[in-house]
Structure formats: structure tokens, C-alpha cells
Amino acid sequence: MSALTDLLSPEAIVLDAAADDWQEAIGVAGALLVRTGVTTDVYTREMVDSVLEKGPYIVIAPGFAFAHARPSPAVLRTGMSWVRLAEPVAFGSPGNDPVDLVVALAASDAKAHTTAMAELAKVIGDASRRAALAAATSAAEVLGVLDGGAAPAAPETARTSSSGAARGTTKNKILTVCGNGVGTSLFLKNTLEKVLGEWRWSPFIEVEATDTISAKGKAKEADLILTSGEIAKALGDLGVPMAVIENFTSTAEIDAALRANYDI
Numbered sequence: 001m002s003a004l005t006d007l008l009s010p011e012a013i014v015l016d017a018a019a020d021d022w023q024e025a026i027g028v029a030g031a032l033l034v035r036t037g038v039t040t041d042v043y044t045r046e047m048v049d050s051v052l053e054k055g056p057y058i059v060i061a062p063g064f065a066f067a068h069a070r071p072s073p074a075v076l077r078t079g080m081s082w083v084r085l086a087e088p089v090a091f092g093s094p095g096n097d098p099v100d101l102v103v104a105l106a107a108s109d110a111k112a113h114t115t116a117m118a119e120l121a122k123v124i125g126d127a128s129r130r131a132a133l134a135a136a137t138s139a140a141e142v143l144g145v146l147d148g149g150a151a152p153a154a155p156e157t158a159r160t161s162s163s164g165a166a167r168g169t170t171k172n173k174i175l176t177v178c179g180n181g182v183g184t185s186l187f188l189k190n191t192l193e194k195v196l197g198e199w200r201w202s203p204f205i206e207v208e209a210t211d212t213i214s215a216k217g218k219a220k221e222a223d224l225i226l227t228s229g230e231i232a233k234a235l236g237d238l239g240v241p242m243a244v245i246e247n248f249t250s251t252a253e254i255d256a257a258l259r260a261n262y263d264i
Contacts, residue, residue, distance in 0.1 A: 055230030125249030
């Protein structure tokens, strides 16, 4: 088993579920967390409230929403649920709607699930495994794909650059920011680190995933902030370059953002 499937039991997977809107879709995912003893039903409301407060920042790739909220007393243990919808629904994300896959995370702390999130980001960014997940007919098949049962897609063209520096700065740190710091920011961090590896910059730039509150205090430590459009609006002008990323699994989009902000 992988770190990802360790957090996802067969009982927490539903395929071709019915939902009339995004709140119902999150409700289905939340009910699975309750049924498997991961959370109380209060957490479902917290996930919905997070979107109502911050916007559809959880829709981080085409057709994919990663529902979560901050660690709270409603989380009994770290775990996940997986909901493939019979019909896609709109969350209000201009670039990534409609959504047909909702994965919910409940984290008891901000670190226990980091490896699992990196694995999930690789799956969601892999076209062949996404296709296999869309075609799966059982929870066992879903878990098999997540464990690496489908052949990986060919990676996007690797990019190698000589070392450079952020324009006008030498802090060598990038923040990836989401509303809660435990979910979508980790997806973005994973993809960014992949690009930095392709550039051979990994030894020179630190990447930190964080939430909106912490980001405001840490902004002065960074050369660049990567985040979603909704979170960028919430952060406002922090005096640091900020790049809005639409698809958190796209190395090409992050590559372009780095090229726009670093001297290559």
C-alpha cells in the first residue's frame, strides 16, 4: 500500500454518485468521512463553509475538487474520501469547471498527510491514470490505480535551465498558498518542486506550503508567491510578486510563472 491508499479505505469510495450542486457533492464526500470514522458531521459543514468564505479555490485542476478544511475537533483521525460524480457540477471555477471528481481530506495536523498529497498530485496530473480512474468500476480498481496499477503517462518535456535569481531579490524561497495550508498548497508545492527539479534548481530554492494567514507574515521571506485567483484576492498586495496558477498539476503553467519572475 502507498501513503495515499493508507488514508483511503474502500468504504470511503463512491463511484457515479448523484449531486445537484457543489454543496451536495461535498456533502457526499463528507458523509463518507463520517461513515468511516474519520470525522464528525461538523467537518462537512466546515468544508462547505471554507468554499463559501474563500471561493472555489479547492478546484485545482480541470474537473477536480480537493475538499478540505483546517484541522479541528471534528477530525477524529487523518483520512480521505473519494467521490466520482455521475454528472459533473459547477463549483464556480472559470478555468476548471465542471467537476466530476471530489476528493475530501480530513487532517488531524498539517504534516501527517504530506506524502499522500504528493502521491495524489502525481495521479491527478497523469492523464493515463486519470483516464483509468474515470473508467474504474469498483473501489478496488480505484485503489489499484492509486497504488500505481495504471501505466504512467509520458512526462511533459523536461526543461533544464542554468541557475538564476528572482528579479531584484536573492531570498531563494517560494511560498505556495491555499486557504488552510493543509491541502491544495501541497499540490502546488509538489508540482513546483517537480519543475525546479527539471531546472536543476532544487538545491537553491526552498518551497514552503502555507495558509493565507501565515503567508502574510512570511511574504517578506519569499521571492515569489504561487496561489489561486481566489486566494490572491484574499492576500492582496504583500509587496512580493504573486503568480496565479489555474491548474495546480500543470508543470507547463508553473514553468511559465517562474520564467516570468526569475532571470533565466
